[in-house]
Amino acid sequence: PFDRVQLWNMVCLQLKSFHNPDIVLPAQTIHASPPGPGWPKGRQDAILVNVDTTYEWPKSGLSGHIICELCLIMRPIHCRGSRITWRDQYLCYVRRLNIGPCDPATGMHVLKRAKHADGTPICSIIPLRQLHAFISIIPRLGDAADVRLTSATSTHYSQEFFLNKYFDKDFYYA
Numbered sequence: 001p002f003d004r005v006q007l008w009n010m011v012c013l014q015l016k017s018f019h020n021p022d023i024v025l026p027a028q029t030i031h032a033s034p035p036g037p038g039w040p041k042g043r044q045d046a047i048l049v050n051v052d053t054t055y056e057w058p059k060s061g062l063s064g065h066i067i068c069e070l071c072l073i074m075r076p077i078h079c080r081g082s083r084i085t086w087r088d089q090y091l092c093y094v095r096r097l098n099i100g101p102c103d104p105a106t107g108m109h110v111l112k113r114a115k116h117a118d119g120t121p122i123c124s125i126i127p128l129r130q131l132h133a134f135i136s137i138i139p140r141l142g143d144a145a146d147v148r149l150t151s152a153t154s155t156h157y158s159q160e161f162f163l164n165k166y167f168d169k170d171f172y173y174a
Contacts, residue, residue: 002082008073008090009033015133018058028134032070032092041156044069046135049094049126057132067111067135067163068094069155073128090128095121097137097161109163111137136167 010031017023033043047070048057055064072093096114103110114122139149139158146157155161 002076003079004077006075006077008075011073011090011128011131013131013134030070030131030134032073039152041153043152044071044095044155046070046097046137046155046161047094047131048133048135050130050132062099062109065132067097067099067137068124069097070131071095071123091125092128092131093123093125095123099163103162106162108138108165110140111161111163113159136164137161138164 010029010033012027012029014027015025017025030047031043031045033039035042047068048062049066049068050057050064051066052064057065070092073090074093075090097111098114100110100112102108116122137155138161139154140160140162141149141158142160148157
């Protein structure tokens with residue numbers, strides 16, 4: 001049904017204020033970049049994804065949503081003459097993070113990379129319209145930090161994270 005794919009390295013999301021939905025907040029750029037200067041392992045930002053349309057962000061909090069790393073943004077280009085219903089559909093390849101309980105010391109949810117039984121990551125292709133917000137994650141270092149960690153590689157090498165609810169006031173109240 002398609003013979004070409006357009007790839008995108010970033011997308012802008014624009015949200016409304018939690019306390020006053022009439023206020024449109026500044027756009028946030030979400031990255032899904034391959035390795036390059038300054039980002040030796042690429043840049044895959046964390047995002048909130050709606051998986052159940054009966055829940056609305058931010059009113060429902062995390063219910064009906066999952067947290068993922070955005071790995072790739074793509075748009076299949078259909079073959080001439082083909083009749084497809086998803087024309088001009090933007091898709092995202094995402095790697096899932098499981099939401100765990102709150103850490104008592106920080107009050108933040110613990111996130112872990114979701115994996116199949118064989119250890120491979122759980123990934124999905126989802127419509128771009130299901131992305132709802134940029135998510136700030138903090139690597140959970142434990143007793144000893146990996147020596148490979150830098151500001152550009154910390155999410156690549158870490159397996160556990162804190163969901164940073166202190167990132168902004170709208171996310172804090174959600």
